[in-house]
Amino acid sequence: MVDIIINFLKIVIVFSLLMLCVSIMTWVERRLSAVIQYRLGPNRVGPFGLFQPIADGVKFLQKEDIIPAEAHKLFYVLAPALAVIPALCAFAVIPFGPTVTILGKQIGLVILDLDGGLLWAFASTGLGVYALVLAGWSSNSKFSLIGGLRSSAQMISYELPMALSVVSVVLVSGTLRPTQIVVQQAGSFLHWNIFGGGFQLLGFILFTVAGYAETNRNPFDLPEAEGELVAGYHTEYSGMRFAAFFMAEYINMMTSSALGITLFLGGWQLGLPARWLPEPGWLLWGAQILAFVVKMAFFQFLFVWVRWTLPRFRYDQLMNLGWKGLLPLSLANLAVTAILVVYGVVGH
Amino acid sequence: MIDPRLVLVLSAVLLSLGVVGVLTRRGAISILMCVELMLNAGNLAFITFARINGGPEAQIFVFFVMTLAAAEAAAGLAIVIALFRLRGTTDVDEINLLKW
Amino acid sequence: MELIAFFVLALLLIASALVVITNRNPVTSAVALAFNLVAIAGLYMVLDAQFIGLLQVIVYAGAIMVLILFVIMLLNLREEARAHPVGTFQRILAPVTTLLFAIVIGRAVWLSAPSSFPEKTEGFGTAASLGKELFTRFYYPFEAISLLLIVAMIGAVLLAKRKVS
Numbered sequence: 001m002v003d004i005i006i007n008f009l010k011i012v013i014v015f016s017l018l019m020l021c022v023s024i025m026t027w028v029e030r031r032l033s034a035v036i037q038y039r040l041g042p043n044r045v046g047p048f049g050l051f052q053p054i055a056d057g058v059k060f061l062q063k064e065d066i067i068p069a070e071a072h073k074l075f076y077v078l079a080p081a082l083a084v085i086p087a088l089c090a091f092a093v094i095p096f097g098p099t100v101t102i103l104g105k106q107i108g109l110v111i112l113d114l115d116g117g118l119l120w121a122f123a124s125t126g127l128g129v130y131a132l133v134l135a136g137w138s139s140n141s142k143f144s145l146i147g148g149l150r151s152s153a154q155m156i157s158y159e160l161p162m163a164l165s166v167v168s169v170v171l172v173s174g175t176l177r178p179t180q181i182v183v184q185q186a187g188s189f190l191h192w193n194i195f196g197g198g199f200q201l202l203g204f205i206l207f208t209v210a211g212y213a214e215t216n217r218n219p220f221d222l223p224e225a226e227g228e229l230v231a232g233y234h235t236e237y238s239g240m241r242f243a244a245f246f247m248a249e250y251i252n253m254m255t256s257s258a259l260g261i262t263l264f265l266g267g268w269q270l271g272l273p274a275r276w277l278p279e280p281g282w283l284l285w286g287a288q289i290l291a292f293v294v295k296m297a298f299f300q301f302l303f304v305w306v307r308w309t310l311p312r313f314r315y316d317q318l319m320n321l322g323w324k325g326l327l328p329l330s331l332a333n334l335a336v337t338a339i340l341v342v343y344g345v346v347g348h
Numbered sequence: 349m350i351d352p353r354l355v356l357v358l359s360a361v362l363l364s365l366g367v368v369g370v371l372t373r374r375g376a377i378s379i380l381m382c383v384e385l386m387l388n389a390g391n392l393a394f395i396t397f398a399r400i401n402g403g404p405e406a407q408i409f410v411f412f413v414m415t416l417a418a419a420e421a422a423a424g425l426a427i428v429i430a431l432f433r434l435r436g437t438t439d440v441d442e443i444n445l446l447k448w
Numbered sequence: 449m450e451l452i453a454f455f456v457l458a459l460l461l462i463a464s465a466l467v468v469i470t471n472r473n474p475v476t477s478a479v480a481l482a483f484n485l486v487a488i489a490g491l492y493m494v495l496d497a498q499f500i501g502l503l504q505v506i507v508y509a510g511a512i513m514v515l516i517l518f519v520i521m522l523l524n525l526r527e528e529a530r531a532h533p534v535g536t537f538q539r540i541l542a543p544v545t546t547l548l549f550a551i552v553i554g555r556a557v558w559l560s561a562p563s564s565f566p567e568k569t570e571g572f573g574t575a576a577s578l579g580k581e582l583f584t585r586f587y588y589p590f591e592a593i594s595l596l597l598i599v600a601m602i603g604a605v606l607l608a609k610r611k612v613s
Contacts, residue, residue: 075479115574119502126510130482133517137475149521156514176575350454352565355491356557358458362465364550368542369469377474377520381481384512385465388488391504393557399495400561402569404581407500411578414507415593419600421512425519426607432523433610 002105010111011092018091022250023053029304036308056243063239068140071236075138080237080244083131087251090124093117094258095179097268097289100282109268109289110179117178118166121259122159125214128252129155132223132233135245139236148233150315151216151223157322158213158220164330165203165210168337169263172198174348182267184348189271194264198346202333204264206326208302211256213322215249218307222315257299261292268292355396362389376428376438380421387417453494460487472527474520478513485509497573 027042027050034041042049067076097109114120129152136148172193173181184197191197194204213220223233234245261267268288270277278284313321341347366389369382391410398406432438464487467480485508492501571577582590 072475075475114498114502116499116502119499119506119575123502123505123510126506127486129510129514130479130517133514133521134475134479137521145521149518152514152518156511349564350450350494351563352561353558353563354454354458355495356561357554358461360553360557361462361550363553364546365462365465365469367549368546372469372542375474375525377516377523377525378477381477381516382469384481384508385468385484388485388508392488392491395492395495395497395500396561398497399565399568399572402566402572404572404577407497407573407578408581408586410497410500411503411582412589412593414503415597418507418512419597421515422604423600423607425515426604429519429523429608438523438525 006105006107007111010107010109014091014096014111015088018088018251018254019247021254022247023057025250025253025300026053026056026246028300029307032301032304033308036305060240060243065240066236066238068236070140072138072140075134076236077241079131079135079138080241080248082134083128083248084244084251086124086127086131087248087255089127090121090255091251091258093120093178094255094262095182095267096258096292098285100285108179113177113179116176118170118176118263121178121255122163122166125252125255126156126159128248131245131248135237136233139233141236143235144233147223147235151233154216154220154223154318154322155214157319158210158326161206161322161326161330162210162214164327164334165200165207166259166263168203168330168334169193169198169200171334171337171341172200172346172348178262178267182262182269185266185269186274187269188273189266189269192264192266192269192271198337199340200264200333200337202329203337204260206330206333207260207264210322210326211260212303212306213318215252215256215303217249217253217303219310219312220318221307222312222318253300253303254296257296257303260299261295265295352396352400356393359389359392359396362386362392374439374441376431376440376443377425379440380424380428384417384421387413450494454491457487457490457494460484461491474525475517478517478520481516482509482513485513496568499573499575499578 030052031041031049042052045051045055067073092111093114095108095110099106099108101107112120132148132152132155134148136144136146136151139145169181170176173184175181181193185192189195193200195201212218216223234242237245268291270288270291278287337346363386366382366386369385370379373379373382391413394406394410394413398404398410428438431443435443437443461484464480464484468477468484471477471480486505489501489504489509492498492504
């Protein structure tokens with residue numbers, strides 16, 4: 001019974017924090033893009049424009065609810081929900097802190113400590129394709145359909161290099177459980193999987209690039225490009241439904257970064273050798289949770305930075321990069337990692 | 349706890365629904381989808397028996413069936429596309445060129 | 449607890465299967481089938497086969513169904529025509545035959561299983577146990593099926609290719 005309450009609390013806390021981070025991200029995106037583009041950005045609504053997300057939320061809520069006349073109503077309404085739910089579910093297996101002891105009870109700071117946790121993350125991101133396809137098809141508009149098909153083709157193409165780079169990490173760690181993968185990266189930051197722990201630098205780069213393509217972010221955001229496809233699969237959406245797609249994109253960004261951090265950058269590990277760490281207590285645990293948050297913040301900054309710096313790929317360039325560039329590289333990475341594991345250079 | 353016989357009856361119901369679908373539907377892709385339904389009913393029975401007997405053999409079988417279903421779906425859909433290009437329809441009642 | 453999960457999933461299963469076999473719009477059938485597959489994956493997880501359950505979502509619901517949806521949209525399939533004028537006799541006969549079929553097979557499986565599950569063996573359904581068997585006892589089928597996948601891929605590409613005149 002107590003376990004059920006603890007799990008429920010974990011879910012509520014993680015969900016609210018994720019939603020809060022989404023609204024913070026909208027603010028960060030607009031201010032950071034303004035800094036990059038040498039302009040001001042929103043600064044009227046509250047100090048430094050900090051209440052801008054609230055204004056955005058109110059704006060979305062009070063818009064008229066339009067459904068195109070010939071649209072397929074059921075899927076039109078279902079698609080935004082189908083976008084948000086898998087994005088949120090994927091976050092369930094990610095450990096955002098060590099095993100804390102509250103009131104004498106050991107609680108692992110992860111919602112679902114599955115034996116095949118990484119497979120759960122992939123299953124959830126794989127289910128996210130349906131929202132794109134259904135949104136594009138049900139809107140009954142040329143731009144939406146083409147945008148939806150392109151977008152989902154891009155997502156499933158880049159799932160392969162992502163999965164293969166994750167498989168290389170699984171080879172090194174010998175387990176599919178994210179909590180275990182993070183625990184194995186203890187010690188100084190040289191023990192992280194990206195550095196000496198697994199030599200997965202190429203894998204990390206492949207994972208990040210594939211992550212950008214998975215979340216439809218620039219430079220892979222052709223399906224949402226204004227000049228090419230109006231707004232791709234969410235052309236015909238307005239108001240709260242559009243906000244749902246928006247939220248789903250940001251949550252996907254956070255899930256992808258969280259996965260990358262867990263697999264390659266040591267998750268909640270501080271990156272300091274064990275003898276420099278304080279005693280297990282709330283000082284250490286708070287610092288480790290903070291380390292996770294800082295790493296996530298860095299990844300989000302990277303997402304925004306890359307978006308506003310690079311031009312976008314043309315669709316055929318995008319598909320070429322995925323199939324002819326990233327996939328062979330990830331296979332090579334897998335082969336090299338396998339050889340390293342067999343000869344005992346890395347591996348647990 | 350769950351009665352394994354209930355799960356097996358569920359898979360039997362799923363199988364019969366799939367059979368009716370294959371016999372009733374007219375579109376080639378819909379028939380393929382009902383075949384997938386039947387395959388999944390079989391997989392469900394396999395996993396139930398795996399849980400009863402406790403070994404990994406039945407799960408490996410399910411693994412192979414899943415892979416086979418993927419290959420079969422891909423090849424079947426390619427055939428449907430080629431057929432559509434030829435006849436302009438996927439209605440299986442219209443694909444009767446070899447009829448005497 | 450597991451009983452509630454089982455009944456909810458079983459209900460979802462049968463409801464989505466009915467939608468798959470009756471709905472005339474192929475896209476609705478496809479999405480209903482995707483729900484069905486996720487519900488079956490849920491049943492696998494209730495039965496402690498975690499690896500197979502997650503694999504079911506990744507392979508079946510995440511790849512095969514997306515492929516089917518793509519093809520339906522590519523061919524721009526409209527609502528399917530109803531079967532030939534269905535008379536009252538057939539309207540009654542079809543559900544009755546389904547029921548009889550289900551009863552026959554249901555009775556067969558009812559007699560073949562015990563009435564409760566035994567205790568879960570250690571490491572049942574984990575990736576490690578399956579992987580161990582797959583790469584030692586079932587090594588040849590494993591290699592054969594990867595060959596089969598390549599053949600299927602080549603076949604699909606060749607069959608669906610547009611003839612370049």
